[in-house]
Amino acid sequence: MFLEDLFLLGVRVVKDQEVKILSNIQVSERYWHMVVDASGLASDVEPGQFFYIDCGQENESFLRRPFSVYRINQDDQTLEFLYLTKGLGTQALTKLKQGETVRSFGPLGQGFSLQEDAQKILLLARGVGIATLAALAQEASKKGVQCAAILSARSHNDLLAAEMLQGFGAEVHKVTEEDGTSDVENVRDIIEDITARHNIDAAYTCGSRRLSRLLQDITSKKDIPAEIALEEHMGCAMGVCYACVCDVVEDDEIRTVRVCLEGPVFPLQKVMMQP
Amino acid sequence: MFLEDLFLLGVRVVKDQEVKILSNIQVSERYWHMVVDASGLASDVEPGQFFYIDCGQENESFLRRPFSVYRINQDDQTLEFLYLTKGLGTQALTKLKQGETVRSFGPLGQGFSLQEDAQKILLLARGVGIATLAALAQEASKKGVQCAAILSARSHNDLLAAEMLQGFGAEVHKVTEEDGTSDVENVRDIIEDITARHNIDAAYTCGSRRLSRLLQDITSKKDIPAEIALEEHMGCAMGVCYACVCDVVEDDEIRTVRVCLEGPVFPLQKVMMQP
Amino acid sequence: MSTLEQKSANQGCHLRVNIGGLELKNPIMPASGAFGESMEKVLDFNHLGAVLPKSITKYPRKGNDTPRVCEVPAGMINSIGIQSKGLQYYLKNIVPYYQQYDTPLIASISADSVEEFVEMADILGNNPGVDALELNISCPNLKGDGLAFGMDADVTYELTKKVRGITDVPLFNKLTPNVTRIQDIALASEEGGADALTVVNTFLAMSINVHTWKPELGNVMGGISGPGVKPIIVRMIYQVYQASKLPIIGCGGVMNGEDAIEMMLAGASAVQVGTASFIKPAAMLDVLEEIKSYMQQYGINDIYDIIGKVHFNQYEEG
Amino acid sequence: MSTLEQKSANQGCHLRVNIGGLELKNPIMPASGAFGESMEKVLDFNHLGAVLPKSITKYPRKGNDTPRVCEVPAGMINSIGIQSKGLQYYLKNIVPYYQQYDTPLIASISADSVEEFVEMADILGNNPGVDALELNISCPNLKGDGLAFGMDADVTYELTKKVRGITDVPLFNKLTPNVTRIQDIALASEEGGADALTVVNTFLAMSINVHTWKPELGNVMGGISGPGVKPIIVRMIYQVYQASKLPIIGCGGVMNGEDAIEMMLAGASAVQVGTASFIKPAAMLDVLEEIKSYMQQYGINDIYDIIGKVHFNQYEEG
Ligand SMILES: Cc1cc2nc3c(=O)[nH]c(=O)nc-3n(C[C@H](O)[C@H](O)[C@H](O)COP(=O)(O)OP(=O)(O)OC[C@H]3O[C@@H](n4cnc5c(N)ncnc54)[C@H](O)[C@@H]3O)c2cc1C
């Protein structure tokens, strides 16, 4: 069965609802952090899944914006998002205040798969890609799976999730343009070093095409299962409009699949990375 | 010289600026009251003049909205507006909070004329039309001119300016649908009674076509100078787009003039009241 | 205006409409391309007037390069390019899937030639699972500067007549707004034998990123939809209503019940909802509820008391 | 894209543009109908690229019934109906008034027949106070279902050629967007002898009040302007730029500097600002300042390095 046929079968309840904002604060020059009340959600949320959020239609932000869950807190039934302010939508989102509600549709899409018997996993994040991988690190920590993470960013200022990952017991490597350490070859060396020292059961990446190609190359050579969380501009976020597509190779055939429904997480080897 | 040529001559400074909101509160079921800091205004404001206010472009309120000044407080340099919530614009305006600013263009248009030697004037207001006449009552009170006012409204709830007028020493007559007293014939009787008891030097009206026709009829018979403040949908509010026109008769000719520039106040006898 | 007077008691709204022989339980249906099976998670398709999946092409199509959508003030531009799994998949999977619902299925057809339209209409129109055909003669996403069959009255007439010859199923022509006189295309459709008109598809549009100097869409141009263009469409519905006797399905920028009522006042007998479902997944049901409240508020019992009832004081066009 | 690279030092922006023989100190000018003498109170006309008063008709015109404007999402509809004091008043008052400014005057002409266009162009084009003519062949407000000269290529050609024969002043044709192929009208204008093209006038539109069941405008239909329709206009500018050699004046929905840059990237050499002045009276000066900042930010010295420079990866239209 192909990726694209898979998800019409399972009827999972997805709700579009107003969720209460518990906090929404700026955490660095370009990053914001929002916590919402998730007690009304219809289904469990998995790392890698996302919500389609109405950032406020003032400021001409007409369409919604997709954001993955950054942390899933089952105990106090909250969800966290980490977002980079970029254009109209994310700027409008910063205007929302604690106590207000935000219209949010989800959880959507397919999350990461974390094998029961995994011992050690590798995370490779660029920029705000960490927002997507952090929830996986959180789950890994909960399941006792060890984590090595490489975080790449423009500047130290943008590496704010590093401490959280360290809090989960992860081995964290930071590379930045600021330090001149973020070039692909240096990252390759770090990955080679990690894979030499540890038996990596699975690798995950988000946020950079360049780094994804690198990881595709390394993991295919070493035969490490790997997944990638993709981003594409969305219309419906529910699989009907075919705005958010990417090409995957399955059974030697190129198939154009939807990031919002069959993704955003895909087997890294299947994804045709555009140059 | 015709009305429409008059106002190209005088160069008055008009500014479009952010003014600070000192308060913006609901005063009855359908009415709100807003006070703004007027210390930065370039010119004095006259009763009957208006401001073109950006109610917030969210909520699809794309164009600005015209509002006359309700009270002009020279001592503490504030301006007051009284507005009826109606559609997108006025609803958006209610969202603005104390301490925020509102973009406001004005003062615009031609105000009421109040002769130096006037002793007693008559005000005839329907609904929120009182918002426009109130500033005139305030000025009359300041100049020692006596005021008789007839306020017509749907319900008592909508007659909120009555007390303010009484505070200015005005003789106030209230008529409402609620009481079944607002029909034209009853208003005619009240006006006839007032003009029988007093020597009325000038009459002013705003807010109702029906009542304006009535006043036009009475004042022309009795040869009392009268003025009316008109309302029309606006585009530019500065006399360039010709959206806000009405027909006036001057020298036996029908002329189509602009409410925003040659008005909103016009000699009542000149205005061709549509049926 | 007596229809607007509050009537004493509201004995339930009659929402049924007949669109060129197709009976709908209510006038709300999706716009093609903004609806599909996976929406079953968010709304019950039995509540819709009709279901209308994305336009189908004869052969599988890959569609255009990404980005395929971009946002503009009060709207969006799309250049999906009709990604499609082809007619065989549609017959095998899509048509049977919708059989489970008690809602008529309108199949939207897109084709590269008149012959292909006829061929597909033959197959789909004679399939018992298909209740009506919408001919997408207006998709502006194809290469060749956004040209579409529906831009030419003669081509529209030919195409419609040939398709009409091959099937008896209700035939809806989806018109393009990118024309000088939409009335001409409406009349060509009517003369060719169409049973109803969908007014309209998207306007050809383009957006450029001023920081990268590149078009926002991979395909350079696309079709603009959403509330920003609705006033142009209301005008077109009104013009088509004046010119043609065919029932009209209004489409473009309907975000709420009042937008739908506005189109019906202008002359639409039914209304499609597209982009609004992206902003609010269950928008179609909200629109329907708002129409019901509106009818209740004004004491209107039958939706037909609204259709085409825009009211003039003076000016009537010739 | 080297033009986007930050250049070392910015030695001031060159904003001069030449529009079909008319030299402008910068590319920003008002759109006809959204500008007039009384705006002198809010901005200095010497800062504009050109002044362009409301279209003038031969005889005084009363204009349409009120309401003449209504608001729609991201835009407005107007049906002023070209209220006008007639050509005599214009020659006696308007033209002399603008002589006090060091800014070229473009006179917009509206007429009911080709002959009237020629007659007015003769008088205005040969008046030393008038620096260029804009032929409003596109006003959709006239009775008769919004028809305009600019909807027909042959009529456009005839009209332009006749006007060209009577005057040497730079001649700008203001096109209508209400056509199937704007390129055809552009080419007809070029062949007829126009020196530049204003792209475009308003789209014919209509809005109905769902509570009164009446059209929002006294005239039923009007022209929609504002940012909601800008993406359609950017597409048209791009199409006209590909099809015709004439300089283009972009017009429609420009609210800020980036909107103006977007139109220039698509191919416009100058840009008109209309509705934005209603939202912000000094919008034109803001747009100009924002263009300057943009050029500074990206180290662009000459505005000509932006015009028509939209950049493609793959698709080039034929
Ligand atoms: C599944 C998924 C998960 C994501 N998770 C996060 C997250 O956790 N934190 C975070 O900061 N960002 C995340 N993104 C990216 C985020 O959606 C975009 O940064 C955001 O939409 C930009 O909106 P804007 O209005 O600020 O920017 P603009 O550039 O003004 O956006 C204009 C349009 O382009 C779309 N767009 C622009 N960039 C992207 C992008 N990278 N991906 C998809 N659409 C885009 C917008 O949605 C909007 O429709 C995610 C994207 C996807 C697809």
Ligand SMILES: Cc1cc2nc3c(=O)[nH]c(=O)nc-3n(C[C@H](O)[C@H](O)[C@H](O)COP(=O)(O)OP(=O)(O)OC[C@H]3O[C@@H](n4cnc5c(N)ncnc54)[C@H](O)[C@@H]3O)c2cc1C
């Ligand atoms: C010179 C002048 C002074 C005014 N002073 C006051 C005042 O002091 N207090 C007050 O409450 N109202 C006043 N009005 C009326 C006020 O401008 C309208 O009630 C308001 O514009 C309605 O906007 P809305 O978005 O709530 O309603 P909507 O009906 O949604 O407005 C839609 C459009 O129609 C226009 N419009 C609707 N009604 C009117 C109207 N009566 N006059 C002009 N345009 C209208 C709006 O400006 C807007 O463009 C005045 C109008 C004018 C012309």
Ligand SMILES: Cc1cc2nc3c(=O)[nH]c(=O)nc-3n(C[C@H](O)[C@H](O)[C@H](O)COP(=O)(O)O)c2cc1C
């Ligand atoms: C993402 C997207 C895809 C579309 N695909 C199709 C299509 O395949 N066939 C078609 O006839 N119309 C298609 N349309 C046009 C819509 O059916 C509709 O005509 C248009 O979007 C205007 O309606 P709206 O404003 O309610 O979206 C598409 C529109 C969008 C936004």
Ligand SMILES: Cc1cc2nc3c(=O)[nH]c(=O)nc-3n(C[C@H](O)[C@H](O)[C@H](O)COP(=O)(O)O)c2cc1C
């Ligand atoms: C109130 C109003 C009046 C207009 N009058 C004219 C006119 O007389 N002649 C003309 O060529 N265009 C006229 N237009 C069209 C504008 O010049 C311009 O083409 C249109 O508004 C689009 O630009 P904008 O979105 O910047 O307003 C008018 C537009 C408006 C809003």
Ligand code: FES
């Ligand atoms: S966003 Fe519509 S299919 Fe993915």
Ligand code: FES
């Ligand atoms: S609103 Fe433009 S002339 Fe009065």
